[in-house]
Amino acid sequence: MVLGVSGLTALAAIVGPLPLALGRPPSRSVIGWANALAGGLMIGVAYALLTEGLGGALIAGGLGALLGIFFVRTTHALVGTGELDVDGPDSAGPGGGYKAIVVDSLHAADEGVAIGVAMAVAVPLGVAMAATLAVHNVPEAMLLSTVLTRRGLSVPRAAGVAVAVNLNQVLLAVATFAVLGAVPAGLPWVAGFAVGALMYRSLVELLPESYHQAGETSIAMVTLLAMGIVVLLVGVTG
Numbered sequence: 001m002v003l004g005v006s007g008l009t010a011l012a013a014i015v016g017p018l019p020l021a022l023g024r025p026p027s028r029s030v031i032g033w034a035n036a037l038a039g040g041l042m043i044g045v046a047y048a049l050l051t052e053g054l055g056g057a058l059i060a061g062g063l064g065a066l067l068g069i070f071f072v073r074t075t076h077a078l079v080g081t082g083e084l085d086v087d088g089p090d091s092a093g094p095g096g097g098y099k100a101i102v103v104d105s106l107h108a109a110d111e112g113v114a115i116g117v118a119m120a121v122a123v124p125l126g127v128a129m130a131a132t133l134a135v136h137n138v139p140e141a142m143l144l145s146t147v148l149t150r151r152g153l154s155v156p157r158a159a160g161v162a163v164a165v166n167l168n169q170v171l172l173a174v175a176t177f178a179v180l181g182a183v184p185a186g187l188p189w190v191a192g193f194a195v196g197a198l199m200y201r202s203l204v205e206l207l208p209e210s211y212h213q214a215g216e217t218s219i220a221m222v223t224l225l226a227m228g229i230v231v232l233l234v235g236v237t238g
């Protein structure tokens with residue numbers, strides 16, 4: 001169940017490179033909105049985990065969130081980049097494509113944890129989380145494949161990589177679900193971890209660059225709308 005649902009989530013990324021395959025590379029504004037859409041959906045997922053996953057264990061959740069932020073911060077420091085800026089000199093320089101792949105695989109990891117936690121809380125919540133992250137994988141795959149094709153990779157290859165970086169989502173969703181099945185007391189910790197990592201990632205990786213790519217108002221609107229839709233979805237399933 002968890003494997004199937006999270007597998008479909010990762011596969012959804014295949015839609016992302018479609019504009020490139022059709023010979024229509026996304027404009028700067030579209031890239032900005034894609035970033036904002038992915039970021040807003042991630043903030044919505046974090047909200048869902050906060051309301052459904054902590055079960056009143058606020059201290060464990062808070063400490064878990066700090067661990068999540070620490071995890072993202074440390075991996076950023078190790079990889080040497082915070083944001084995946086398609087327009088930045090970094091993505092055009094040597095190693096830019098490689099960095100983009102590493103950042104995106106790490107990025108997918110804690111989203112997998114989020115799916116696993118949500119599944120452990122309740123299956124409908126887990127399915128809602130997975131559906132949300134599947135939608136969010138589309139703009140993220142579009143961004144990554146744009147970076148990679150600008151670096152000379154063919155579109156099919158870039159699409160393959162964009163799907164492959166999401167395999168972490170599947171692995172970690174299954175692993176998290178299994179671990180929480182054995183150790184239910186870990187739930188608020190792991191939920192907190194996912195919340196911290198998701199919020200930090202949207203604020204540091206996705207949103208800052210999107211403001212340069214499209215207007216501030218439109219970015220704020222897309223982000224809030226995406227977040228609001230997830231909150232509604234959780235209200236309906238919860």
Ligand SMILES: [Zn+2]
Pocket residue numbers: 038042107111136140
């Ligand atoms: Zn994401």
